[in-house]
Amino acid sequence: MSKTIEQVEFLRQHAKRASEKAYAPYSQFPVGAAILMRNGDVVIGCNVENVSYGLSNCAERTAIFSALAQGYEAKDMETVMVYTPGPKAYAPCGACRQVLAEFFKAESTVSSTCDGQLRQWRVAELLPDAFEFDIEAYRKPVS
Ligand code: THU
Numbered sequence: 001m002s003k004t005i006e007q008v009e010f011l012r013q014h015a016k017r018a019s020e021k022a023y024a025p026y027s028q029f030p031v032g033a034a035i036l037m038r039n040g041d042v043v044i045g046c047n048v049e050n051v052s053y054g055l056s057n058c059a060e061r062t063a064i065f066s067a068l069a070q071g072y073e074a075k076d077m078e079t080v081m082v083y084t085p086g087p088k089a090y091a092p093c094g095a096c097r098q099v100l101a102e103f104f105k106a107e108s109t110v111s112s113t114c115d116g117q118l119r120q121w122r123v124a125e126l127l128p129d130a131f132e133f134d135i136e137a138y139r140k141p142v143s
Pocket of ligand 1: 059093
């Protein structure tokens with residue numbers, strides 16, 4: 001569903017405010033994300049870094065994991081907006097694309113914003129030919 005300018009700005013403000021909660025002492029790059037639920041609720045996330053670097057979690061994944069922990073399901077998640085600081089709105093990293101593909105519909109919109117840019121993609125565009133399989137087909141028969 002396409003969004004009005006007010007709806008986009010509403011979600012953008014949530015994503016920007018979420019970036020203020022980031023724990024990013026190593027990159028100094030605070031990122032925020034805001035998921036709009038189909039019922040109008042918003043769940044936010046921020047990047048959380050770690051001294052071992054590789055354990056760092058991006059804002060998008062924090063938002064999705066928080067939403068699940070709060071009881072939301074994939075079917076509730078409509079769209080997500082990311083806020084990155086500086087002049088460029090960045091696209092989600094590869095790990096986040098795979099996680100977005102797990103919980104959002106292929107045609108869902110993913111937006112990225114900064115102070116001056118707004119970029120948008122479909123989940124299927126960010127991760128074409130996503131890895132997915134039918135887990136039932138791989139279950140061993142009970143003997
Ligand atoms: N980061 C995000 O949170 N989301 C993105 O889409 C790109 C990168 C974080 C990871 C790391 O904490 C910092 O930004 C620099 O890469």
